[in-house]
Amino acid sequence: DAKTTQPPSMDCAEGRAANLPCNHSTISGNEYVYWYRQIHSQGPQYIIHGLKNNETNEMASLIITEDRKSSTLILPHATLRDTAVYYCIVREINTGNQFYFGTGTSLTVIP
Amino acid sequence: DGGITQSPKYLFRKEGQNVTLSCEQNLNHDAMYWYRQDPGQGLRLIYYSQIVNDFQKGDIAEGYSVSREKKESFPLTVTSAQKNPTAFYLCASSIRSGSTEAFFGQGTRLTVV
Numbered sequence: 153d154a155k156t157t158q159p160p161s162m163d164c165a166e167g168r169a170a171n172l173p174c175n176h177s178t179i180s181g182n183e184y185v186y187w188y189r190q191i192h193s194q195g196p197q198y199i200i201h202g203l204k205n206n207e208t209n210e211m212a213s214l215i216i217t218e219d220r221k222s223s224t225l226i227l228p229h230a231t232l233r234d235t236a237v238y239y240c241i242v243r244e245i246n247t248g249n250q251f252y253f254g255t256g257t258s259l260t261v262i263p
Numbered sequence: 264d265g266g267i268t269q270s271p272k273y274l275f276r277k278e279g280q281n282v283t284l285s286c287e288q289n290l291n292h293d294a295m296y297w298y299r300q301d302p303g304q305g306l307r308l309i310y311y312s313q314i315v316n317d318f319q320k321g322d323i324a325e326g327y328s329v330s331r332e333k334k335e336s337f338p339l340t341v342t343s344a345q346k347n348p349t350a351f352y353l354c355a356s357s358i359r360s361g362s363t364e365a366f367f368g369q370g371t372r373l374t375v376v
Binding site for chain 1: 296298304305306307308311321351353355357364365366367368369370372
């Protein structure tokens with residue numbers, strides 16, 4: 153059970169910010185939100201994760217709502233190489249539960 | 264360099280034959296995972312192992328078997344009992360618990376003819 157809901161596809165203009173939403177309304181207090189992306193026929197690549205505070209790294213920013221029921225991944229300046237399928241995952245951290253992937257959002261960056 | 268290696272990248276087998284996919288990691292991770300991906304679909308969990316000599320079934324374990332005799336290795340056997348074995352197979356590893364990410368291999372594309 154993926155526990156997350158994402159739109160199946162999105163477009164973004166090159167150079168603009170890409171905002172990818174994710175709903176995780178049943179998330180529990182000790183579950184983290186992870187984001188991965190997968191370029192065609194490659195292994196998924198880790199992007200970012202967080203618990204309740206907003207997070208930023210060199211790839212992206214993660215905004216988690218105060219009630220933790222949804223989050224948004226932000227790619228600040230999308231490039232053509234950001235075209236990929238983006239997966240939002242919740243994972244319980246204390247018992248080492250597995251990573252459950254849903255079907256993700258297919259992001260297309262348009263020149 | 265530390266990482267997770269799957270081999271081979273492409274594999275062809277005749278129907279009815281068992282085939283074993285290799286997954287090796289040198290990240291000193293306790294947990295390892297096998298996923299299957301079909302065209303246009305997300306990843307589905309086949310088996311996972313949190314420690315040596317122990318593993319659990321995922322959502323689609325039927326027709327597959329695994330072993331975890333060494334920390335570094337988690338081979339997956341696709342048996343003849345798997346009805347639709349043609350797929351993209353991905354292996355991953357992570358620290359057993361805690362807020363850390365999983366690292367993925369580059370996958371093995373298995374085609375059964």
